[in-house]
Amino acid sequence: MFPTKKVQSMIGSRVQVEMKGDVHILEGELESVDDYLNLHLLDTVEIANGERLRSLGSVVLRGNNIILIIPVE
Amino acid sequence: MFPTKKVQSMIGSRVQVEMKGDVHILEGELESVDDYLNLHLLDTVEIANGERLRSLGSVVLRGNNIILIIPVE
Amino acid sequence: MFPTKKVQSMIGSRVQVEMKGDVHILEGELESVDDYLNLHLLDTVEIANGERLRSLGSVVLRGNNIILIIPVE
Amino acid sequence: MFPTKKVQSMIGSRVQVEMKGDVHILEGELESVDDYLNLHLLDTVEIANGERLRSLGSVVLRGNNIILIIPVE
Amino acid sequence: MFPTKKVQSMIGSRVQVEMKGDVHILEGELESVDDYLNLHLLDTVEIANGERLRSLGSVVLRGNNIILIIPVE
Amino acid sequence: MFPTKKVQSMIGSRVQVEMKGDVHILEGELESVDDYLNLHLLDTVEIANGERLRSLGSVVLRGNNIILIIPVE
Numbered sequence: 266m267f268p269t270k271k272v273q274s275m276i277g278s279r280v281q282v283e284m285k286g287d288v289h290i291l292e293g294e295l296e297s298v299d300d301y302l303n304l305h306l307l308d309t310v311e312i313a314n315g316e317r318l319r320s321l322g323s324v325v326l327r328g329n330n331i332i333l334i335i336p337v338e
Numbered sequence: 339m340f341p342t343k344k345v346q347s348m349i350g351s352r353v354q355v356e357m358k359g360d361v362h363i364l365e366g367e368l369e370s371v372d373d374y375l376n377l378h379l380l381d382t383v384e385i386a387n388g389e390r391l392r393s394l395g396s397v398v399l400r401g402n403n404i405i406l407i408i409p410v411e
Numbered sequence: 412m413f414p415t416k417k418v419q420s421m422i423g424s425r426v427q428v429e430m431k432g433d434v435h436i437l438e439g440e441l442e443s444v445d446d447y448l449n450l451h452l453l454d455t456v457e458i459a460n461g462e463r464l465r466s467l468g469s470v471v472l473r474g475n476n477i478i479l480i481i482p483v484e
Numbered sequence: 485m486f487p488t489k490k491v492q493s494m495i496g497s498r499v500q501v502e503m504k505g506d507v508h509i510l511e512g513e514l515e516s517v518d519d520y521l522n523l524h525l526l527d528t529v530e531i532a533n534g535e536r537l538r539s540l541g542s543v544v545l546r547g548n549n550i551i552l553i554i555p556v557e
Numbered sequence: 558m559f560p561t562k563k564v565q566s567m568i569g570s571r572v573q574v575e576m577k578g579d580v581h582i583l584e585g586e587l588e589s590v591d592d593y594l595n596l597h598l599l600d601t602v603e604i605a606n607g608e609r610l611r612s613l614g615s616v617v618l619r620g621n622n623i624i625l626i627i628p629v630e
Numbered sequence: 631m632f633p634t635k636k637v638q639s640m641i642g643s644r645v646q647v648e649m650k651g652d653v654h655i656l657e658g659e660l661e662s663v664d665d666y667l668n669l670h671l672l673d674t675v676e677i678a679n680g681e682r683l684r685s686l687g688s689v690v691l692r693g694n695n696i697i698l699i700i701p702v703e
Contacts, residue, residue: 266515266516266524267516267518267522267524268516268517268518268522268523268524268544268545269518269522271515271516271524271542271544272544283505283506283507284405284406284505285358285405285504285505285549286356286357286358286405287356287362288356288405288406289506291406296339296344297339297340297341297344298341299340299341299342302522302544302546303340303341303342303375304341305339305340305341305344321406321408322408322409322411323344323408323409324406324407324408325341325344325345325375325406325407325408326341326405326406327375327401327402327404327405327406327407328546329402329546329548329549330358330402330403330404330405330549331546331549332503332504332505332507332545332546332549333503333507333510333540333543333544333545333546334543334544334546335540335541335542335543335544336541336542338541357478357479358431358478359429359430359431359478360429360435361429361478361479364479369412369417370412370413370414370417371414372413372414372415376413376414376415376448377414378412378413378414378417394479394481395481395482395484396417396481396482397479397480397481398414398417398418398448398479398480398481399414399478399479400448400474400475400477400478400479400480402475403431403475403476403477403478430624430625431577431624432575432576432577432624433575433581434575434624434625437625442558442563443558443559443560443563444560445559445560445561449559449560449561449594450560451558451559451560451563467625467627468627468628468630469563469627469628470625470626470627471560471563471564471594471625471626471627472560472624472625473594473620473621473623473624473625473626475621476577476621476622476623476624485661485662485670486662486664486668486670487662487663487664487668487669487670487690487691488664488668490661490662490670490688490690491690502651502652502653503651504650504651504695508652521668521690521692547692548692548694548695549695550692550695551649551650551651551653551691551692551695552649552653552656552686552689552690552691552692553689553690553692554686554687554688554689554690555687555688557687576697576698577650577697578648578649578650578697579648579654580648580697580698583698588631588636589631589632589633589636590633591632591633591634595632595633595634595667596633597631597632597633597636613698613700614700614701614703615636615700615701616698616699616700617633617636617637617667617698617699617700618633618697618698619667619693619694619696619697619698619699621694622650622694622695622696622697
């Protein structure tokens, strides 16, 4: 399964996303993803050192600034 | 709804945008967006730690330097 | 008006450009722009904290390293 | 052998990947790779200074934020 | 004249290039440029604070990591 | 000779590559290169301040994170 297909298979589940920049880790329900790995997350929270920092709700992430995506079990 | 469609649905509303670089968070009315997530914002203000830093007016943002986009409720 | 069209509409006027890297803000007359938002500026000056640091003259800026573009009124 | 073909030849083997951002080095079994060098790793661990920091399991890495890929012997 | 055409017009002349990363400013004779603004420079020197740091000779620069290009008069 | 052709002409020779991120300078024998300047190096060593830090062997480098490439004479 190609990497982008793997991410598509996570739609409807919660994922953790590590971004470039000052944002640490975002966790939310994956609503949609495109070929550039742009993501639309719902019920998103920002996490640092294992603690919830901010509740962000509905968020669109630019794919090229994503470091990695991990399914939350 | 794909991530870019989600952003298009925000046209005419206010959005918050987290950018790479020294700029912190920009909030403005979304005037237009293209497939690269380049954005044109109106009445833009820069925000840091919840406070308005600068009023920037009409601003064009380069899509690949956008970390995330959040609709302002 | 799409973001790139908005930038094209600024040709012949002065613009401020925030770049990635150590360069802070560049202000110059917009001579040309292409689809990647590569810019050619004339009479360019570098600005930090509201003061002119360096006079750079004719400068070509790589689009993907541009954070934002603001028309100077 | 082109660089992307070289990476494809590592499928099924363990690789070390150096990423941009705060993540240091990721080591996992290469499950799949596409033309952009997006990677899907299994049994992934994060490594810093030669020590295992975190166990991450199944991880998708965005290709443009990969610095380098090394096969683990 | 489009930005990339402007850079092509500098072939055979000396240019200064500001790069991302730890390299500060590179100055060399522009031998060639392509559509991505990848550059091949000859007799290249690295400059910091107006002083020559290193002599690098023939250097290929990756276009997307170029901040700006200035013709040397 | 275009920049990418210049790099192709270095195949079979040793090159130094300056990367973004925490890696400093990599030196290795250029095995292959593609249009994105993705590189496959053999017998690669990491160099900092003129000293060999690590021996990395066979390494694939992502083109967009390359700052510059220099032939080793």
